Amino acid sequence: MITKDKYLRLLAKEYPTAAKTVTEIINLEAIMNLPKATEHFISDLHGEYDAVQHVLRNGSGNVKEKIREIFQGRLSTREMNQLATIVYYPEEKIDMIVEGLDSEDEINEFYSLTLSRITELCAFTVSKYTRSKVRKSLPADYAYIIEELLFKDTILTNKEDYYEEIIKTVISLDRATELITAISFVIQRLVVDHIHIVGDIYDRGPHPDKIIDIFMDGHELDIQWGNHDVLWMGAASGSAACMANVIRISARYNNLEIVEDAYGISLRPLITFAEMVYTEDRNEPFVPKISPEDEEKTFPEEIRQITKMNQAISVIQFKLEGEIIQRHPEFDMADRMVLNFIDYEKGTVTVDGKEHELLCNYFPTIDPADPYKLTSEEKVVVDRLLTGFLNSERLQKHVQFLLSKGSMYLTYNDNLLYHGCVPLNPDGTFMELPIANITYSGKALLDKYEDILRKGYLNRENKKRNIPCLDLIWYLWEGKASSLFGKDRMTTFERLYIADKETHIEKKNLYYEQRNNPEMSHLILKEFGLDPKKGHIINGHTPVKEKIGENPLKADGKLIVIDGGFSKAYQSTTGLAGYTLLYNSFGMQLVSHQPFTSRQDAVENEKDIISTRRVVDKELQRKTVRQTDVGRRLTQQVIDLQQLLRAYKSGDIVENLASDK
Structure with a gap:
């Protein structure tokens, strides 16, 4: 067992001086006052790679929401749809647009406008993150250029020529498509901060392996x-x-x-x-x-x-x-x-x-x-x-990934996530x-x-x-x-x-009969150590038949079922193509999706998945990182660092001033 004194001495190796300790305390306190990052809940993917990939790329409609926030009144609906499609499928969409332009001047103007707009969109998307977090998400080949464009000086005008020249040079070197693609992937990655997959990646659809490959590509999940x-x-x-x-x-x-x-x-x-x-x-x-x-x-x-x-x-x-x-x-x-x-x-x-x-x-x-x-x-x-x-x-390799990132259930930011049920x-x-x-x-x-x-x-x-x-x-x-x-x-x-369908019946556990009962939800939340007044239960597993009026919100909104039928095998009975859930600093929104046609249709005709949102919970006051599980961990880190600072001041631990040289 590590004693407090031993722990502080280990901590001192990472923060060897009072100055570095103070700097980290200030950094952590600042981070905890940022808006809570967006969580994205998705369930029952069942191998439907194209539809899942599209929902991840558009952040369950979050990309378009941000485009509307920035460009409403400045761009037409057609221009906003085109920009969204470029974010989703940059290389394919840009190639198609450029093929339809007549001159090099038109092509250069398209690149210049698109780089300006997508950089503005990216800057807005990453505005609630620290520079350090954003920096870690930047692709290595274009990290320097993207960072310069994202964090440019908007007050002083003496660097306007500098930023303009960056874009001109990128275009002249025939690297505009690559830079737009790199920025698009940053937007896709950071439009939501954390993904929760509430079960069933496998079976029925054709490409669960490709879905896992996407998730292995650096997402926080x-x-x-x-x-x-x-x-x-x-x-x-x-x-x-x-x-x-x-x-x-x-x-x-x-x-x-x-x-x-x-x-x-x-x-x-x-x-x-x-x-x-x-x-x-x-x-x-x-x-x-x-x-x-x-x-x-x-x-x-x-x-x-x-x-x-x-x-x-x-x-x-x-x-x-x-x-x-x-x-x-x-x-x-x-x-x-x-x-x-x-x-x-x-x-x-x-x-x-x-x-x-x-x-x-x-x-x-x-x-x-x-x-x-x-x-x-x-x-x-x-x-x-x-x-x-x-x-x-x-x-x-895929199963090892499932084991490293997975669990039977998860408690996260006062919510309880599990795929099926707690059997009763x-x-x-x-x-x-x-x-x-x-x-x-x-x-x-x-x-x-x-x-x-x-x-x-x-x-x-x-x-x-x-x-x-x-x-x-x-x-x-x-x-x-x-x-x-x-x-x-x-x-x-x-x-x-057996032909007799009576023999095919599989009687559901009492849990599914009682899902509308708030008392059952309270019982389960308490069993897992959560406050029923704050928490929700988030489930997948059983497709919600919205087609016949079934509601995914159960037990006065305490239990949310987000299996709406990503699998094509279910869509004739559910009447839609999946639910996702978004939880950001303003509250929780349930998003229902209509069927995805095809990647080709999305690129050529800018056909996005039609999504409908409804508010599940709305925060009376915008939620900050301090009020999350991450905030609770950071708060403990601050307490530990404050104890280390006191140890430096009292002389119980000696600063390693040589580390600053």
């Missing part, structure tokens, strides 16, 4: 893992059941490219096995969902092959899940041992006491006497696929789960889940030792006490094999 993220994390940690689910979902949504192309994992063992064993075409329920834009690009033979792969991996999944359920009676999932309830001769299955005819009675790898036993061929397929997941450098019993108490003979519930249960996820990944090379962790990671995907699932059962088997 945190991630609250979603159920689909944890499924991929489990697969990367060595869970065969998680891996089977990953492949099945990818096949179901005709997105196996994410496994093969993005992560370099060969599916040849599964393809060969499916073609060899599933020789009959009795597989209608396993036909993949093909989007209209992909129909013409997908060959019938390819659909047939994916269908067989889906069928083969689904049966393997049910077997692997059955093994886990048998190992863990405490999971209370005996009803999910569905292969035990099949009458293989009659072609029926009994669910909840009722017999149903199977849509597909073709199980070439199942032994009715021991339905959960993998065949020798299935074992080979599982082992080879698992090796592919464990050895994929890119996947492992029917009587409203926190649902319990025994793990290694200790019972957990509420916050302690989510803490334990996080511990298991981290240990499961760290122990991925030791398969036998890791089995208990991997089983619990799978449980997070579909267990009734999982905070990421939040239902009584996952009816994958029923949806594939």
Whole structure:
């Protein structure tokens, strides 16, 4: 344990003189009086790279808001839209504009005007940050030029020629596009200060890997893992059941490219096995969902092959899940041992006491006497696929990033962020789960889940030792006490094999029935150590069906659901294409987005995502950094520095004056 005296002596190495200590105290006090920076909350991205990238580039409409604040009355709507598009897609838009200009003079005038306007916009965007923070965000190649333009002297006029000459020289050297691009990326980066991703980057959409690449590119962010993220994390940690689910979902949504192309994992063992064993075409329920834009690009033979792969991996999944359920009676999932309830001769299955005819009675790898036993061929397929997941450098790099930036939940500036729910019993108490003979519930249960996820990944090379962790990671995907699932059962088997939609119903946890109840929100906020009068709960996971009047603001605004359907698969039922949340010094705003058409449409026709804002909370007095979590940490730093200063004055610690030389 570090004593106070020892801590101050360590601090003295960083601030070795009274003068440097005083300077840092003044600096920190000044920072705490700046306006609170903007937080950007986004959830349920589901691989929709183009739409997500656009929302990040426009800051959920923040870029256009700032353009209107500065240029309303000075620029036309067309000119403001053009400037916004340049900020979003600088290189593509500038190339298109320049191609349409007739002379070099027109081109130079365009560059000069655009540089002037985008510099003014950037200066306004970064005005609430310290120069030090802005400096760290500048691209190295143009840092000096951008800093000179951003912080130019607006009072004295004796440097006007100096600034004008910078722009002229940049244009004459044919570097205007590069400078505009560099400034645009600074605006994109700093129009919001901190991004919260409230779960589900993976599955359904085509490019979750590219989304993670964006987030790895220097954004200040945190991630609250979603159920689909944890499924991929489990697969990367060595869970065969998680891996089977990953492949099945990818096949179901005709997105196996994410496994093969993005992560370099060969599916040849599964393809060969499916073609060899599933020789009959009795597989209608396993036909993949093909989007209209992909129909013409997908060959019938390819659909047939994916269908067989889906069928083969689904049966393997049910077997692997059955093994886990048998190992863990405490999971209370005996009803999910569905292969035990099949009458293989009659072609029926009994669910909840009722017999149903199977849509597909073709199980070439199942032994009715021991339905959960993998065949020798299935074992080979599982082992080879698992090796592919464990050895994929890119996947492992992405999962390591998720672990370094992620958590099951986060408390941040009085708000509680988690993807799904805090599972409740029917009587409203926190649902319990025994793990290694200790019972957990509420916050302690989510803490334990996080511990298991981290240990499961760290122990991925030791398969036998890791089995208990991997089983619990799978449980997070579909267990009734999982905070990421939040239902009584996952009816994958029923949806594939039974026509009766009553059997497809997955009853939601009481949490979802009580989301409009302020008392429940207060109970949960207190459980996580937050003041219910100040805080909000921010959720994703369940798409808000705005189309039929569902409100994302629950419990008198205390609980906010920001899954509005980024995934195209959900947009027909939600009626929109996602919510995001903005929280700045003036308060909190919920932003709803209409579907993104395409990057080409955005560039060529300046078609932005149509976004609608509504105020959630408005600050009576503009909030400063001092009133945030960062401010609380800075306040403690100031207290420590003041103690160090007193130690210098009293002579308890001697200044190192040589450090100033």
